[in-house]
């Protein structure tokens with residue numbers, strides 16, 4: 001679509017606005033205290049991962065410090081973070097889960 005030079009008689013071709021909502025990465029952070037099995041259980045329970053997949057991602061977080069565990073709409077990402085943080089708190093583990101715009 002060309003730019004409008006300012007002449008009011010010129011009809012400018014416009015792109016139809018199809019802006020998609022932003023997506024958010026949900027991140028799991030490493031710590032020294034949360035048991036590995038607990039993290040695996042979190043990934044299975046709240047992110048629908050298989051045991052093998054959950055174990056693999058848990059090890060990535062353990063070794064690299066953090067990993068993206070999913071990408072969601074703002075509302076779903078917020079819910080996942082809240083679920084993980086609440087579950088960790090209830091079990092008295094310091095596990096941290098955050099979100100960031102993609």
Ligand code: TYC
Nearest residue numbers: 029030031034035036061062
């Ligand atoms: N580092 C933890 C341990 O050695 C395991 C762990 C993995 C903790 C991933 C948090 O997000 C995490 N017990």
